Amino acid sequence: MSFASDVKNELARAMPDKQCCRLAELAGFLRAGGAFGRAKDGGCALTLSTENPAVARHYKKLLKECFGTNSNLFVGNHANFRKKGHLYELCIDESADAEHILRETRVIRAGDGRDIINEGICDELLKTRCCRRAYLRGAFLGAGALSDPEKGYHLEIVCDSEVMAGDLKRLFNGFADIRAKVTSRRGRFAVYIKNSGRIADILNILGAHGQLLKLENVRILKELKNRTNRINNCDNANLDKSLRAAEGQLGVIAWLRDGDALSSLPAKLRATALLRLANPEASLSELGEMSKPPISKSAVHHRLKRIEEIVAKRR
Ligand SMILES: [Zn+2]
Incomplete structure (x- = not known):
């Protein structure tokens, strides 16, 4: 198990207490890991995908709790054959359900006679701190990556649009001293943080307190090793x-x-x-x-x- 999947498993075990946070978390996940499809009745269908089975179960439950929606869970292989592991897909095939969810999570809004897709994050979902944390948790569970702290410090969320990446960056940076940055990569955009202390802060913000302890232990051991090396080098000199x-x-x-x-x-x-x-x-x-x-x-x-x-x- 990688550190990233340990963090995701921990986050997926917790159900947000408040309705506002449940909606915000779903919205974050949907923006990061969701895709539109075509429903059987010709309308809009919604598919949420993840490589993590615990995350898939968590959002199946959250969709039920928030909207009373029964989503179908499919397990398949990646369309990209180079990727290992399975892909878990939650499908909402009823177009009425899918549209209701997309509206409530502010992914789409009514425009002049037709629906418009919101490019960035809708502020209405982010009024309170609890909801801002929940939104980030959803986005991380949907498209987040995190390196093993033994090897290096890197946390990122990959987005399809620059506007979305910019909004996530602002959302991160609304918390003290996070200093997230955005980079473009093969037509996509990643919000990233590379500092170990800030990554620890983010695990705290997301609510992965167990894995935060693990990260802190690695940081302390590494610091101790560095100090010992410095002393040895000094002795050698x-x-x-x-x-x-x-x-x-x-x-x-x-x-x-x-x-x-x-x-x-x-x-x-x-x-x-x-x-x-x-x-x-x-x-x-x-x-x-x-x-x-x-x-x-x-x-x-x-x-x-x-x-x-x-x-x-x-x-
Ligand atoms: Zn809330």
């Missing part, structure tokens, strides 16, 4: 630095040794020089511990500096 310093010291001491000049150093400096030569990869504190008697790291540092100064003068 320090290690590189001390190895470079050791190389410099070794060069200087080897120059003294090759010129038979080690014995010319004061006894303490000579002891440290010999220790350094014998232990090229030891850290300064390790050299300090090996010294007889043991000395501090800063004392080792001081002695090595002194040797470097002596050689710099002689060279």
Whole structure:
């Protein structure tokens, strides 16, 4: 099961309490996952499709609760053979029912002698915050996609029209700090969000509280891993630095040794020089511990500096 289908399954389990929200959620789903067809009586039929069986069951129930409509559920394969899995279709074949639903959800409105399809979202459905959340939930269940947080952060809803995508973007951005954007892709339009914190906010807005916890856990683990990596990289950088310093010291001491000049150093400096030569990869504190008697790291540092100064003068 993908993270997206876990989120959709969670959302599909909840029935909105209020009638206003039920209508708004249905409207959002219809705009995202609905299509017109031709009814048996020659009028308009309505088909709602989804790849998720729980979502199909949820909207069958919601159609019944809202409109008393009995929709027929069909399971089939995708028309696009490249797509895997099944397609679940809810069909409303009675044109009177279909038209009533389309009017109530404000997908169509009466114009001059004929019906007009509303291109964007009708504000009448979005008067209260509860309904705005319900509408987004419907749209996400109809055409939403969400990446697995282990792999990346991307949430989007794909729309056929730019007006609809713009309206969804505004609807998202009516909630604090969501900052949704719109992009066009092969003639369609996607409203998307790529920030993990904002995706968490959206799961909260949609009401997927269980999956929100899962997302937060992944975020915390990832953050911890990043921090550990940063610390390791920082340690590696320090290690590189001390190895470079050791190389410099070794060069200087080897120059003294090759010129038979080690014995010319004061006894303490000579002891440290010999220790350094014998232990090229030891850290300064390790050299300090090996010294007889043991000395501090800063004392080792001081002695090595002194040797470097002596050689710099002689060279
Ligand atoms: Zn409401």
